[in-house]
Structure formats: structure tokens, C-alpha cells
Amino acid sequence: MNVETGIAPHQVVVVAVAMALRVAPPRDPLSDEEEGGAAVFESTAANPGGVAGSRRCATTLHEISNICAPAVAQTNGREMEQRKVGPDERGSGEEDGSTERVRVYLRIRPLMDVEKERGEEQGCVCVQDEETLLLRDPRVSQSVHKFTFTQILGPGTTQQECFDRTMKETVRDVLQGESRLLYTYGVSNSGKTYTVQGTGREAGLLPRALVSVFGRLQGRLYDSPDLKPALREEVRRLTGAEVRAEEARRDSLLKEEEGSISQNSRRRGGASVSGDSGIGGVSSGSSITTELEDLDSVCLDGDALSHSGGEGPAHTAVESGPPCACATIATATPTSKTSPGYRCAAEEAWKVLRIGRRNQSFASTHLNLASSRSHSIFSLRLLHIHPEGERGHSTQTSELTVCDLAGSERCKDQRSGERMKEANNINTSLHTLARCITALRHNQSNRSRLPLVVPFRDSKLTRVLQGFFSGRGRSCMVVNINPCSSTYDETLQALKFSAIATQLVHGPSAKTHVAYIQSLLRSHGLQTSENAREEEEEGAGECSQEEEGDVTMFDPEELICAIEVLKKEVQRQREEKEELEARVREQVCGEMMEVIARMEHDFSETLESERVLMEERHENKINNLQKSLKRFYTQEIQDRDEQIERLAAELRRSAEAGSGVSAAPPDPETPRLSRRQASSSSSSSSFSSSSSSSSSSACFSVAEELSRVQAELDQCRSELLGKTQELRRYQGLLSLPTPSSTLTSTVERKLEEGQRCLRKLRLDLQGMGRDLQSAERTCCHSTSGERLRLTLANADNTLAKQDQALGELQNSLLLVKMDLRKKTDRLAQLKATPPPHAPPTSCAGAKEGPGGRTRPGAPKTTPNSKVPTKRLPFLRTPLCRAH
Numbered sequence: 001m002n003v004e005t006g007i008a009p010h011q012v013v014v015v016a017v018a019m020a021l022r023v024a025p026p027r028d029p030l031s032d033e034e035e036g037g038a039a040v041f042e043s044t045a046a047n048p049g050g051v052a053g054s055r056r057c058a059t060t061l062h063e064i065s066n067i068c069a070p071a072v073a074q075t076n077g078r079e080m081e082q083r084k085v086g087p088d089e090r091g092s093g094e095e096d097g098s099t100e101r102v103r104v105y106l107r108i109r110p111l112m113d114v115e116k117e118r119g120e121e122q123g124c125v126c127v128q129d130e131e132t133l134l135l136r137d138p139r140v141s142q143s144v145h146k147f148t149f150t151q152i153l154g155p156g157t158t159q160q161e162c163f164d165r166t167m168k169e170t171v172r173d174v175l176q177g178e179s180r181l182l183y184t185y186g187v188s189n190s191g192k193t194y195t196v197q198g199t200g201r202e203a204g205l206l207p208r209a210l211v212s213v214f215g216r217l218q219g220r221l222y223d224s225p226d227l228k229p230a231l232r233e234e235v236r237r238l239t240g241a242e243v244r245a246e247e248a249r250r251d252s253l254l255k256e257e258e259g260s261i262s263q264n265s266r267r268r269g270g271a272s273v274s275g276d277s278g279i280g281g282v283s284s285g286s287s288i289t290t291e292l293e294d295l296d297s298v299c300l301d302g303d304a305l306s307h308s309g310g311e312g313p314a315h316t317a318v319e320s321g322p323p324c325a326c327a328t329i330a331t332a333t334p335t336s337k338t339s340p341g342y343r344c345a346a347e348e349a350w351k352v353l354r355i356g357r358r359n360q361s362f363a364s365t366h367l368n369l370a371s372s373r374s375h376s377i378f379s380l381r382l383l384h385i386h387p388e389g390e391r392g393h394s395t396q397t398s399e400l401t402v403c404d405l406a407g408s409e410r411c412k413d414q415r416s417g418e419r420m421k422e423a424n425n426i427n428t429s430l431h432t433l434a435r436c437i438t439a440l441r442h443n444q445s446n447r448s449r450l451p452l453v454v455p456f457r458d459s460k461l462t463r464v465l466q467g468f469f470s471g472r473g474r475s476c477m478v479v480n481i482n483p484c485s486s487t488y489d490e491t492l493q494a495l496k497f498s499a500i501a502t503q504l505v506h507g508p509s510a511k512t513h514v515a516y517i518q519s520l521l522r523s524h525g526l527q528t529s530e531n532a533r534e535e536e537e538e539g540a541g542e543c544s545q546e547e548e549g550d551v552t553m554f555d556p557e558e559l560i561c562a563i564e565v566l567k568k569e570v571q572r573q574r575e576e577k578e579e580l581e582a583r584v585r586e587q588v589c590g591e592m593m594e595v596i597a598r599m600e601h602d603f604s605e606t607l608e609s610e611r612v613l614m615e616e617r618h619e620n621k622i623n624n625l626q627k628s629l630k631r632f633y634t635q636e637i638q639d640r641d642e643q644i645e646r647l648a649a650e651l652r653r654s655a656e657a658g659s660g661v662s663a664a665p666p667d668p669e670t671p672r673l674s675r676r677q678a679s680s681s682s683s684s685s686s687f688s689s690s691s692s693s694s695s696s697s698a699c700f701s702v703a704e705e706l707s708r709v710q711a712e713l714d715q716c717r718s719e720l721l722g723k724t725q726e727l728r729r730y731q732g733l734l735s736l737p738t739p740s741s742t743l744t745s746t747v748e749r750k751l752e753e754g755q756r757c758l759r760k761l762r763l764d765l766q767g768m769g770r771d772l773q774s775a776e777r778t779c780c781h782s783t784s785g786e787r788l789r790l791t792l793a794n795a796d797n798t799l800a801k802q803d804q805a806l807g808e809l810q811n812s813l814l815l816v817k818m819d820l821r822k823k824t825d826r827l828a829q830l831k832a833t834p835p836p837h838a839p840p841t842s843c844a845g846a847k848e849g850p851g852g853r854t855r856p857g858a859p860k861t862t863p864n865s866k867v868p869t870k871r872l873p874f875l876r877t878p879l880c881r882a883h
């Protein structure tokens with residue numbers, strides 16, 4: 001107790017929380033940074049009773065944190081249990097905005113032998129008294145957190161004690177028409193499932209609650225299948241046909257469910273079954289009955305409400321209170337008002353419980369060998385039927401929901417991917433629950449501020465439980481922890497969450513927000529009525545927090561004013577939001593433009609560097625290509641020069657050889673040339689793919705042209721040879737004295753023909769020279785063309801020389817002819833004067849030379865033998881070309 005202020009330290013802490021809430025936006029409720037966390041880490045040792053402290057103090061000094069409800073909520077569970085209020089009283093409390101806090105129990109499970117052996121017992125968890133727990137950090141012994149609960153159930157608490165302290169009152173409320181939720185929360189392996197469901201004869205809260213409910217209802221169950229809930233609070237009576245249809249539908253559903261579950265059981269080898277929960281049964285009626293009887297006997301030990309006694313408080317309450325009867329909505333089997341009806345309804349509920357348990361998914365994790373991998377929710381609804389005329393409402397439903405939440409755990413500790421995914425889902429839904437509770441607490445503690453949206457719709461779990469947090473019923477929480485030092489961090493987080501839950505009060509979340517309206521009116525300079533002011537003052541005097549009132553405390557004018565103000569407020573906020581949106585859009589656009597400009601700049605830089613790189617690459621490629629082309633053409637030119645030289649040499653040789661030209665001797669360079677030609681042909685094939693294929697083909701055409709010219713030259717040479725031989729023959733013939741003038745004229749004719757042929761040959765050679773010149777132009781290589789021209793000039797010279805020789809021959813022939821004429825004249829004179837010995841006139845004389853000797857190799861001719869008229873190929877070729 002802080003003597004100076006007269007306020008308990010925990011009260012001061014809660015005030016600090018409220019202040020923090022005013023300035024801080026809602027944050028992760030499980031993180032150290034959230035509002036509760038800021039309060040939790042107040043160092044009360046350094047400044048007991050101080051309003052604010054710093055984290056620095058908390059780390060340097062002994063860290064003792066307090067979490068407790070403020071003074072108004074000091075009624076703990078026990079006080080509430082002692083203060084047994086009737087339904088009327090409780091109802092009115094809710095109506096006028098109940099201030100009763102949510103009950104939060106803490107259950108600590110005992111350490112197991114294996115955990116003790118592992119050295120988990122390090123005194124982390126220390127129960128100070130029945131309501132206060134100290135949690136010490138095993139790593140930093142000075143760090144201590146203090147939490148206060150409605151009641152702490154220590155490790156030695158039995159299941160029956162647990163039921164008595166937590167569930168008994170809840171069951172009573174449900175039987176009296178209230179809706180109640182009990183849920184467990186905690187780290188994995190902290191004993192949540194054990195608390196809710198129990199094991200074997202150590203039955204948990206849920207089975208005990210069922211036994212208690214049906215025990216109290218014994219003898220008061222109605223035959224119900226002809227009643228069906230239409231809306232939440234309305235029930236409709238079914239016709240006979242509808243009842244039969246309902247029964248048929250239920251039977252088929254039961255069979256389907258039974259089939260699917262037995263299939264699942266077979267598939268999983270009889271292990272736990274997961275799947276959709278629903279109605280249906282898998283166990284025989286006898287086994288259900290046996291279990292129920294077992295449980296009844298268990299409950300009998302400590303529960304005076306068991307059905308067998310029949311004298312329990314429930315029975316009394318029913319008799320003394322308004323006559324009511326209850327039936328479970330799940331009940332389909334026609335029941336009577338006696339024991340069979342109870343048995344059927346209980347069996348049905350028990351069956352559903354068993355199915356739910358089978359459908360719950362369990363798996364082995366690093367923390368727990370049989371860890372729940374899904375939340376499990378069991379709901380029991382009771383329809384209360386009041387005889388008509390006794391009350392305003394003839395029917396009323398109440399609901400008991402017990403929720404065994406899956407344990408929070410660190411995802412990264414999971415070894416398998418599947419477990420990690422499950423842990424992630426579990427944590428997400430638990431986180432949503434925590435966010436909802438934080439938002440609810442914020443709305444309750446800041447009634448004059450705009451309420452936060454409670455994110456019930458963010459998770460299926462919170463959607464199902466939403467009603468209990470928004471005024472349809474009440475919730476109660478059991479926090480389970482284990483005292484293991486290894487799970488200290490997770491335990492601390494769970495306790496922090498429970499600390500937030502302890503500050504919740506029951507009541508509808510969506511109210512008229514009177515305090516908010518008042519603050520609005522005040523802020524707009526409008527006076528509230530005397531009534532409202534008085535109530536406000538009273539409320540402020542009664543409790544430190546602003547309490548929710550009723551709109552009836554305002555005058556109608558005030559309400560109209562408030563509506564106007566609210567309209568303006570809505571308009572203002574809308575404008576504010578639009579402004580904000582425009583600003584955000586502008587900012588986003590600006591940022592986007594910046595990003596785009598940066599990207600553009602980067603792209604252009606990249607483009608430029610790419611361009612430079614490409615240029616360099618292509619320049620290199622062009623250089624390489626140029627070098628290769630240069631090499632290739634140099635080689636080509638060399639080869640051509642060699643070829644021309646060789647041709648020139650051949651021509652020279654043929655010119656030197658004159659008429660006796662023979663086949664050119666093998667050129668010593670020929671092998672090298674053929675080698676080169678071969679390589680060039682192979683290289684040309686490889687080169688053909690390159691861009692210089694046209695040049696290569698031009699070179700080849702020149703080479704072909706050259707070889708053609710060479711062939712023609714060879715032909716000319718051979719024709720010249722033939723001609724020379726022919727001329728020689730003619731010379732031989734001419735040297736012989738031809739007695740007849742016919743012979744002379746024949747020779748003359750032949751000579752003329754020879755001259756004509758020579759002229760044609762000359763023309764032909766000139767044409768060939770022109771061809772060579774055109775080939776040279778095609779080749780575009782002046783050096784080799786010059787040489788070719790020289791060669792042709794040489795060839796021309798040779799031909800001119802041959803021409804000259806022919807001219808000389810012609811002269812000689814003229815002389816011969818004159819000589820022959822003289823001889824002919826002489827012969828005629830001799831004929832006229834016959835000699836004593838006539839000279840032989842046979843043709844044999846033609847074979848003899850001028851000295852009368854026969855010329856070797858001279859053809860045997862008769863004086864009358866004709867010169868063959870057949871044209872030689874030498875003469876034909878030029879003519880053909882001329883055509």
C-alpha cells in the first residue's frame with residue numbers, strides 16, 4: 001500500500017495503463033510493447049506506487065511487475081462465489097452496464113518426473129497467495145513479474161476442486177437461462193486438455209459439467225422434436241410431417257457421420273480422429289451408458305447436484321422459482337418427463353462429446369506427446385419453456401460453451417513442416433483472440449473516445465465466441481501454465497494476455513457511447529442537461545473510469561443536438577479522411593514518380609553502357625574480319641600471281657619452242673599451287689558462309705577463265721604445231737620441181753589458205769586477249785592484270801614473229817614459184833627438143849630434195865595426188881567462235 005497516496009500500487013499501475021491507451025494506438029497484445037506490457041514492466045521496487053517508470057529502471061533494478069484489476073474490480077472469484085446473486089439481480093446489473101470483471105483463473109500443473117530430471121524445476125513459478133503469482137526469469141533472477149488472478153489453482157488441485165471453483169457457478173447460471181463460456185488458454189503442454197476433458201476417471205470440467213447439467217434436469221425434460229429454434233430466441237412448433245422429416249434427416253446424418261468416422265478410425269489405426277465435428281455416434285448405447293454411470297459416480301462424491309439424489313439445489317430452485325422445464329436442442333429421441341428422457345438427452349450429449357473428442361486432432365510435438373492441433377469447442381444449448389401467461393417470454397435459450405484452445409507455441413521450434421503450419425494457424429487465431437480482447441478493453445476503458453473495431457471476423461474462433469464478448473453471455477477464462485523453466489518466455493506471454501483479460505468487464509460492447517456523446521457535446525460548447533450532469537458526476541464519483549450510461553439521461557433536444565453534432569463530426573471525419581487520402585495519394589504518386597525517374601535513369605545508364613560494350617564488341621569483330629579478309633585476299637593474290645607467272649613462263653617456253661612446242665614440263669611450283677588450291681577450295685567452303693562469298697566466287701570465275709584461256713592457248717599451240725608441220729610439208733612439196741601448172745596452183749591455193757588461217761588465228765588470239773582483259777577487270781587486281789597484259793603482249797609478239805616467219809615463207813614460196821615456172825619453162829623447152837635420155841617424170845621425184853635426194857619423212861605423193869581438203873580443227877575453232 002502506498003501510504004502517501006493511499007492507493008494500492010496495482011491501482012496506480014492500471015491508471016497508467018489507461019493513460020497509455022489514450023496516446024498509444026492498439027498494438028500486438030502479446031508483445032512487450034503493448035499497453036499492458038508497458039504497465040506490466042513498471043518497476044514497483046524502484047518506485048513503489050509511482051505512476052510511471054522506465055524500462056531502463058526495469059532492467060537495472062529488481063523487476064517486479066504488477067497486473068491487477070483496478071479497485072473497482074477487486075471482487076475476486078471467491079467474493080463473487082460468496083456473493084451469489086440471483087438471476088434478476090444479475091440481469092439488472094447487465095442492463096445498467098455491469099461492472100463485474102471477467103473471471104480469470106490460473107491453474108498450475110505439477111512438474112512431471114521427466115521434467116524434474118531435466119532440471120526444469122528452477123522456481124520460476126511462485127504462488128504468493130491465492131490470487132497472486134510471481135514469475136521469475138530463470139536467466140535473470142532479479143526479473144520478477146507479478147500477476148493477479150481471480151483465483152490460483154495450484155499443482156495439487158484435483159479435478160473436482162477445479163470444477164467446484166470454476167465451473168459450478170457457470171453450470172448454475174446456464175440452468176437459470178444465462179449463456180456462459182469457459183475457455184482455457186496457455187502454452188502447449190500446460191494442461192488445458194487435461195483441465196477441460198481430463199483423463200480416464202480424472203474427468204475434466206466438461207464431462208463434469210454435463211453430468212451436473214443433466215443431473216439437475218432430471219425429470220424436467222420435455223419431449224422436444226416438435227420444437228425447432230427459428231431465431232436465436234424464438235422457437236417454432238413443427239407439424240407432424242415436419243417432425244418426421246427432421247427425424248429422417250437426423251438419422252441419415254448420424255449414419256453418414258458414423259460411416260465416415262469408422263472409416264477414419266480404420267485409416268488411422270484407431271488413433272485420434274480429426275474431421276468435421278457434428279452429430280452422430282460411434283459407440284454403442286451400452287458403452288455410453290457405462291461411461292455416464294462411471295462419471296455420475298465420480299461426481300456423486302463431491303457434487304450434491306447429481307441426478308441420483310434428486311434433492312439438489314437445482315431441483316429446489318425449479319420448484320421455488322417459476323415453473324420451467326428444459327430440453328436439449330440436440331435431443332431427437334422422444335423423451336418423457338421421467339428418467340428415460342433424461343437418459344436419452346444425456347446420452348445424446350455424451351455421444352456428441354465423444355464424437356467431438358474423436359474428431360479433435362492430436363499429434364506429437366517437441367513439447368507434448370499428445371498435443372491438440374485444433375481448438376475444440378463444445379456447445380450445449382438449453383431451451384427453457386415457460387408455461388404461457390407466467391412470464392413475458394414463453395421460451396428462452398441458454399448456452400454452455402466450453403472451449404479447449406490449442407496451445408500457443410513457437411513455430412520455429414517445430415521440427416516438421418506440417419506441425420509448423422499448424423502452430424502458425426493456432427498462433428494466428430490466438431493472436432486474433434488477443435486483439436479482440438485488447439480492443440474490447442480499450443473500448444471499455446476509453447468510453448469517451450471513438451471505439452475501436454473489434455476484429456471478431458478475423459478468425460473463425462473469435463467469430464464463434466463473439467456473442468460471449470459482446471453481451472450475449474459471459475466468459476470465464478482458465479489460464480494454464482506449467483512450471484518448466486524452458487517455457488518461461490511463452491508462459492510470460494500467456495500471463496500477459498491473461499492480465500489484459502482480467503481487466504475486461506462483462507457487458508455489451510456496442511452501446512450508445514453516452515460518455516462519447518457527452519464529450520462531443522462538451523467539445524462543441526453545448527451544455528448537457530442537469531440530469532445528465534448529475535449522473536455523470538455520480539458515475540465519476542463511483543468509479544475511476546467513465547461508466548456507460550443510457551441515452552434516456554439526455555433531453556430530446558440534447559439528443560437532437562448530439563445527432564447534429566455527430567453528423568457534423570461524421571462530415572468532418574469524412575473530409576479529414578478524404579484529405580488524408582488525397583495526401584497519401586499525392587505522397588504515393590510522388591514516391592512512385594521518384595522511383596520511376598530513378599528506374600529510368602538506371603535504365604538509361606545501363607543502356608548506354610550496353611551500347612558502348614556492343615560497339616566495342618562489334619569493332620573488335622570488324623577488325624578481326626578485316627584481318628581475315630586481308631589475309632585471305634593476300635593469299636589469293638599471291639596464288640594468282642603465281643598462276644600468272646606460271647602461265648607466262650609457259651607462254652614464253654612455248655614461244656621459245658616456236659613451232660616445236662611440246663607439253664609444258666611439270667612446274668616445280670605446281671604441287672605447292674595445287675596444295676594451295678586444295679586448301680583454298682576447302683577454305684572457300686568454310687569461307688562461303690562468310691560475307692566474302694561473292695569475292696571468292698569472282699576469284700573462282702577468274703581462275704576458271706584463266707584455265708579456259710590456258711586450254712585454248714594449248715589448243716592454239718597444238719594447232720600451230722600442226723600448221724607448222726603442214727607448212728614444212730608444203731615447203732618440201734614446193735622444193736620439188738612440179739612439172740604441172742596444176743601443182744603450182746594447188747600449192748598457191750594452199751598457201752593462201754594458210755595465210756588466211758593465220759590471220760584468223762591472229763584475230764582469235766586478239767579476242768582471247770580481250771577476254772583476258774575483261775577477266776582482269778573483274779578481278780580488279782591491277783598487278784596481276786598488268787602481268788596478264790604483259791603475257792598477252794608477249795604472246796602477240798610471238799604471233800607477230802610467227803607471222804613474220806610466215807611472210808618470209810611466203811616470199812620464199814614466191815621465189816619457189818618463180819623457180820618452178822622457170823623450171824616448167826625449161827621443161828617445156830626440153831620437151832620441145834627431146835633429149836637423148838628422157839628424165840623421169842614420176843612422182844617419186846617429189847620425194848627428193850632440191851639436190852635430188854629424198855627428204856626424210858616426206859610424204860609419198862603422186863603428181864596427181866590431191867592435197868586433203870579436210871579442214872583442220874585449227875581452222876574450225878576460230879570460225880566457230882566467230883559465229
Ligand SMILES: Nc1ncnc2c1ncn2[C@@H]1O[C@H](COP(=O)(O)OP(=O)(O)OP(=O)(O)O)[C@@H](O)[C@H]1O
Nearest residue numbers: 109110188189190191192193194368371372406407
Ligand atoms: N493438473 C495436472 N495434474 C496432473 N497431470 C497433468 C495436469 N495437467 C496436465 N497434466 C499432464 O500434462 C500433460 C500435458 O497436458 P495437456 O495435454 O492437457 O496439455 P495441453 O495444454 O492441452 O497441451 P496442448 O496445447 O499441446 O494440447 C498430460 O500428460 C497431462 O496428463
